[in-house]
Amino acid sequence: MEEVDKGASERITVRRMPERARYERSGIDAILDEGLLAHVGMVTPHGPVVIPMLYARDGGVLYLHGSAASRLLREGRGVQLCVTVSIIDGLVVARSLAHHSMNYRSVVVMGEASPIEDFDEKSRALDILSEHVIPGRVEATRPHQEKEVKGTLVLSMSIDEASAKVRTGPPIDEEEDYLLDTWAGVIPLGIDVGEPIADPRLVSGTPVPEHITEWQR
């Protein structure tokens, strides 16, 4: 447990496979910045609920887009969330089934999220959410309309309580299994980006901009 930062709260401390845990903010930020989708957990009167949500990081703050949590927000109060972002880097193929695994990077952020009320702050948060998914898109589109900003719920939460978990490298097999002639290794996985498909109603002759053709993760 020597990797555990003294600042890590008890509830965020990784208990299972603690040697895979990371608590430095730079490592946590890098994973958050690369991920596309967060899985956000909340406690409802019906039990736990996990919803995929768009998110973005702005310094030490996480923005979440989506009204899924809106029913849980009470007048002027926040809602307790657990935001998990996972990136799969590969399938770890071992000599025994028990040692199969995945190479992955994941982050868990816990805390209270509150809706952004201020118009300008919310407008800026929407831009940051957009830039997180497609950098360069804000400049390429018309400005927000007032009703668009007002009709959107953006939640904001601090990244104070966060931990990351990372697995890399080849399988770790039982020592005697290394004598077997069973293939073992890693199948690397990433994001495959296809050719952009133009909207059928695109104004004729509109070129595909570079921020679309060059999109990658």
Added chain:
Amino acid sequence: MEEVDKGASERITVRRMPERARYERSGIDAILDEGLLAHVGMVTPHGPVVIPMLYARDGGVLYLHGSAASRLLREGRGVQLCVTVSIIDGLVVARSLAHHSMNYRSVVVMGEASPIEDFDEKSRALDILSEHVIPGRVEATRPHQEKEVKGTLVLSMSIDEASAKVRTGPPIDEEEDYLLDTWAGVIPLGIDVGEPIADPRLVSGTPVPEHITEWQR
């Protein structure tokens, strides 16, 4: 809400964008079978927690691999979980930021999960979990050892309460925005599979089997 099946319980009914909801089991099963990782939510004394977990479907039952829920399991009792599986199919690029979206397929399963106690049933569930990730792997590896099965926690839960949400197709923009010469469309996303990387300790001359070279999703 005409798509809502009468069998859908209140808590599993999709409220946000109900036109994207699906409740037929065949559609739900297809998404569960294609996904690689589930995000599993549970309620802990510290609030909601969401953990990425390996899962597999066996008919109307979902198996979950991982001891993350073990602390919440009480003597002979189950634990309430929300299991969410999401597949991102593309980035939906609209003419205004507000109409940007993702093409995705996601499933939410709610219910009580319990650990499998029976040795043979657990052993079989471990095989099904393995085949979900890499079909053909069970036959290619040595049999489970007793201690491996006994030392692993596998949870089982019914897929009775489940719903899917699906978005496909081009962006839906404001009618007046279709006159803009802003590029719009879809960037298709999928899983990029790299060349298998052999374990450094592989027995020399071991060929890469077809279930590894042909792996795809």
